[in-house]
C-alpha cells in the first residue's frame with residue numbers, strides 16, 4: 001500500500017475544486033473542494049439530502065456540475081464527453097445506495113456485467129466465470145450464482161453489490177451508504193468486507209455513511225490476511241480522512257484525529273462521543 | 274410570464290435529444306441482439322392475441338353497422354369495399370397502435386422507470402453501457418419492425434371478420450364478391466398509407482415510452498405516474514398523427 005510516505009506525496013485520485021450543483025435557489029451543492037490521494041480512505045458524513053450521493057454521482061460523471069472543476073486520476077474530467085467517461089469509469093468500482101443490481105439478470109450475470117461491458121478492461125471472456133466466482137466467494141456468497149436479486153435478502157443484495165464493485169479490481173472504490181437499513185450484525189459484516197476490499201489490494205476508498213461506527217471501523221481497523229480477521233490498525237496507518245456535509249456545503253474536512261477533536265456541534269453528532 | 278411553459282418545453286427538448294441519440298445510434302455499435310429479440314418477442318408475439326381480437330371485431334362491427342346504410346341504397350355488394358378501405362387506411366393501423374401503446378409504451382415506461390428509481394440506469398452507465406444503446410435502441414427497432422407486421426395481420430383478420438358477418442350472418446353478399454370487391458378497392462396509396470402509418474406510430478410509441486421511463490423521478494409513485502403519462506401521450510399522438518399523415522396523403 002503506497003500511501004503518503006514521509007517524503008513524497010501520493011498522486012491525487014479524485015479532487016473537487018469549488019464544485020457547485022443546481023441552479024439559484026435550488027442549489028444542492030455549494031463550493032465543494034476536497035481531494036483524495038492514492039491509498040487514502042475518505043468517509044463522507046452528512047444528514048439526509050445534504051448532497052452525499054450527488055458527490056459520488058458527480059465523481060462518476062453521471063451528473064454534470066454547474067460550476068467548478070472535477071479531477072479523476074489526475075485528469076480534468078469536468079467537460080469530458082460521455083464516450084470518454086466510459087474509459088474513466090472502468091477504473092472505478094461503485095456500490096449504489098439503492099443497490100443498482102439489474103433485477104432481470106442473475107447474480108452471476110450481475111457480477112459479470114462490468115467485466116463484459118467495461119470496454120477498457122478487455123477482460124478475457126473464458127476467465128469471467130472464475131473471476132465472478134472468486135468475487136462472490138470474497139463476499140461469502142459463492143452459492144448464489146444462479147439466483148436472482150429478488151430472491152436474496154437486503155444484506156445479501158448489498159454484498160452482491162460489493163462483489164460487483166470489486167470484481168474489476170478498480171483503483172478507486174465508491175460506496176454509497178453500504179449499511180443503511182441493515183441490522184448491526186449484518187452491517188458489521190458488510191464493513192468488514194469493505195475493509196478487506198480496501199486492504200487486500202490497497203484500493204483508494206470513498207464511503208458515504210450515516211453511522212459513526214462505519215467510519216470508525218474503516219479508520220481504526222485493517223484486514224490481516226494471515227488470520228483473515230480485522231485487527232486494530234496503528235495510529236493513522238489507514239490514512240483516513242473525514243468530510244462532513246451540511247445542506248450542500250462542507251462543514252468539516254480533516255484527518256481522523258481532527259474529526260475526533262472537533263467541537264462543532266453538527267460535526268460531533270456524527271462522531272461517537 | 275411564460276414560466277408555466279418552461280417545464281413542458283424542457284421536457285420536449287429532452288425528448289428530442291433522446292430521439293436524436295437513439296436514431297443516430299441505430300447504425301452504430303454496440304448492437305445488443307439479445308435485447309432486440311427479446312423486445313420483438315415481447316411486442317410482436319405478446320400482442321398477437323389482443324391484435325387478432327381487435328382486428329377481427331373491428332372488421333365485423335364495420336360490416337354490421339354499414340349493412341343498414343348499404344341496404345337502403347341497394348348497394349350491399351359493396352360491403353367488401355367499405356370494410357377493406359377503412360380497415361387498411363385507418364382502423365387497422367390506429368387500433369393496432371393503440372393496443373401497442375397500452376401494452377408496450379406503458380410497459381417500457383414502467384420498466385425503464387423502475388430501473389431509473391432503483392439506480393439501475395446509473396449502474397448501467399457506471400459499468401460501461403450506454404442506456405440509450407442498451408435500452409432505447411432495441412425497443413425502437415423492435416417496435417418499428419413489428420408494428421407494421423401486426424397491422425397487416427390486423428387488416429387481414431379484420432377482413433375475415435367483415436366477411437363472416439357480411440356473408441354468413443347477414444347474407445349481404447357472396448364470399449367471392451366480398452373478397453373481389455375488397456381487393457379491387459385497394460389502391461397503391463391505400464397500402465402505402467397503411468404501412469407508413471404504423472411505421473411512424475412505432476417510432477413515436479417506443480420513444481415516448483422510453484422517454485417517460487428515463488425521466489422518472491420520485492420512487493415507486495413516480496413510476497406509476499410515468500406509466501400513465503406515457504400511455505396517454507402515446508395514444509393521443511397516434512390519433513393526432515393519423516390525421517396528419519392522412520392529410521398529407523390526401524393532398525398528394
Ligand SMILES: Nc1ncnc2c1ncn2[C@@H]1O[C@H](COP(=O)(O)OP(=O)(O)OP(=O)(O)O)[C@@H](O)[C@H]1O
Pocket residue numbers: 022028046047048049050051052053054055063097
Ligand atoms: N439529479 C438531481 N438533480 C437535481 N437535484 C438533485 C438530483 N439528485 C438529488 N438532488 C437533490 O440534491 C439534494 C441532495 O441529494 P442527495 O441524494 O445527494 O442526498 P444524500 O445526502 O445522499 O441523502 P441520503 O442520505 O438521504 O441518501 C436533495 O435535495 C435532492 O433533492
Ligand SMILES: [Mg+2]
Pocket residue numbers: 052053054097176177
Ligand atoms: Mg444518498
